[in-house]
Every structure is written in C-alpha cells, then in structure tokens.
Amino acid sequence: MEHVDWAYGLAKELLETTLPRRWAHTQGVAERASSLTPLLREEADTLIAAALLHDIGYAPDLVDTGMHQLDGARYLRDVASADRRLCRLVAYHSCADNEARQRDLFDVLAKEFDQEAPDLARALTYCDMTTSPDGRHVDVTDRLAEIHSRYGPEHVVSRSITDATPCIVSSVRSVEAALSDVRQADVG
Numbered sequence: 001m002e003h004v005d006w007a008y009g010l011a012k013e014l015l016e017t018t019l020p021r022r023w024a025h026t027q028g029v030a031e032r033a034s035s036l037t038p039l040l041r042e043e044a045d046t047l048i049a050a051a052l053l054h055d056i057g058y059a060p061d062l063v064d065t066g067m068h069q070l071d072g073a074r075y076l077r078d079v080a081s082a083d084r085r086l087c088r089l090v091a092y093h094s095c096a097d098n099e100a101r102q103r104d105l106f107d108v109l110a111k112e113f114d115q116e117a118p119d120l121a122r123a124l125t126y127c128d129m130t131t132s133p134d135g136r137h138v139d140v141t142d143r144l145a146e147i148h149s150r151y152g153p154e155h156v157v158s159r160s161i162t163d164a165t166p167c168i169v170s171s172v173r174s175v176e177a178a179l180s181d182v183r184q185a186d187v188g
C-alpha cells in the first residue's frame, strides 16, 4: 500500500482543485485497477498507483510538451523521484506511443523511458479506456467515441486515438478475457 497512499496524495494535490473532472476520472481508473487485484495479485499495488498517477501530466503546472503521458512521467522521474516502473507505465499508458508519433516525440519518449511489462501496460490501458471522464465504468467503444466527440476529428488526440484503437481494443479485450477466466476458476 506504500505506493498507493503516496500516489493518491500526489494525484489529489495536483488534480483535485485545478481539474476536478480529471480527478473524478482518475479515481474511477484507480477503482478499475483495484478490481484487477485477483488477476495481478502482488502487482496490483503498482497498477493502482500508476492508475492514480496516469493523468497528472494534465495538471497546468506540469504541462511542457503538451503530451500528458510524457509530461507526467518526467515529473514523476525528475521531481517526485517515483519508482521507475510507475514512470514507465505513465509514459506509455493507453498505447501512448501512437500519440508520441503524431506529436513527433516518439524518439524522445523511447530514449527517456523503457516500456513496462506488457501485462501491466495492458491492464492500465484497460482501466483508463473503460472509465468515462467522470469516473464511470463504460465499454471501450463508448469511451473511444466520447474522446472523438470531445476533441473533434482534426485534433492530435483524435488522430492518435484512431492510430491507437487496435492496441487499445485488444488490450481491453484481453484483460476482460483474463478476468472472466479468473472468475470462472474461482466459481469452479
């Protein structure tokens, strides 16, 4: 729980007042992460902490490149001295390599941060991409449609999400399948 309590305090401080809806989303993503505990077992705390921190790059004081995944990961590494795995998960969350390419920041991202273990990266993508902006649990298709309508077709985020859709959907569906296997095993 050490990482989780620390991450909760940091994310709350950065988001609650300036970006209350983002804070509501963040708490919903963390709830999703908790729901994966049967799947991740001892890795669950790392995922919950990453879920709490994944969007801190939107905090006005942290914005630098405008790519919130990179800005958040740099803050965690350089200012907060966070665990390296948390920095990596935040840097690449929800298939962010696609947005990095759209913003011409892929070389920067890849030079500064390694990718985290695929299971954990997919799990964080599942949590983020099945949680609405106000923190409700939604299907990934509704989540993707909402992002497109919020940003509009020309925005770099919409273009990035279009590129990332196969990665996002396959991550979500693989986590859902694994969760259902675990639940069936518990019942059986």
Ligand SMILES: [Fe+2]
Pocket (backbone or CB within 6 Å): 025, 029, 054, 055, 128
């Ligand atoms: Fe998010």
